Amino acid sequence: MNSILGSAERIVVKIGSSLLTDQETGKLNRNWLQAMVEDIARLRARGQEVLIVSSGAISLGRRALKLPAGALLLEESQAAAAVGQISLAHAFQEMLSAYGHTCAQILVTLEDTEERRRYLNARSTMNTLLKLGAIPVVNENDTVATSEIRYGDNDRLAARVSSMISADCLVLLSDIDGLYTAPPSEPGATHIAEVSEITPAIEAMAGGAASEFSRGGMKTKLIAAGIAIESGTNMLIANGRAMHPIKALEDGARCTLFKARTTPVAARKRWISGGLKTSGSFTIDAGAARALAQGRSLLPAGVTATDGQFERGDAVSVLDTDGIEIARGLSAYSSEDALRIMGHNSREIEVLLGYSGRSEMIHRDDLVLKKG
């Protein structure tokens, strides 16, 4: 058993277009997908959470629209994606439901993963679906994404989604079983089993400019690996060509492991305490400060003052009764709503605001205590 895959609680599986669709006919590889879904059902049966990032919308749609072979215009690929995405989602739904699983479609754009408020919304939807036992099937929203603001490849998208949901393992199913020191067709090219840092030497192995624009080449996989390992996600590049590729991996099939350099929780906390500029603060009472020190969330009841102008998801400082910053976190409420609910029991939120928001002012996952 591949121990990384076996011990992961939350797994993201990225499936490329070349695996999903028959290269000759452009049709969906139903038998392959059927076997893949069986693998996923087994992961779920073991209690592991699974999110699928699936490509294939454009390649399925172009066939249905009888578009010519070769490069498509942006509007043609957008049209193809609109058509192909339905068949893709339908196939997943049909096959997953045969195993009693509910699948959910999520189409994201670059801004959904890069802009913090949208990021937090997308993250909480995905987390909710996973908690409810559904299997999210994610793709880029190619129909609205324009060339300047799109991922274009699902490798990087899958890495950002893995980071967003703090997945412990990302499996990129490819047409090759991992990274080689040189193109595998060259004599002397050797397979690399484990990478712990994306050094220039490793980057050089992914090939030069020729593959720069190719979707899902080794280059984008290395960028994905960089995102994954800095976010605490182990990433595997494995060959998905054969039937039951996940089962093969579990049984020890060769792959390249990009080893996480941190844990998902530590990575997220570093992001909160590091880069983000605070736009306001909460002053809290001594009881709340003790709760925070014990690793608990900040509840509205413990907040005695709210300063500054901020929106939900913005970073704020948490001050003790002496005005000293003891923590930083992402506020679950705007400053306006926070002013209304501070000092109140979480049960009163709905009455005070007219909607049922989160019970915490700052959830403990979004909170970092200052040292000392």
Ligand code: GLU
């Ligand atoms: N999002 C594209 C699609 O579904 C695929 C991107 C990729 O191949 O990585 O067709």
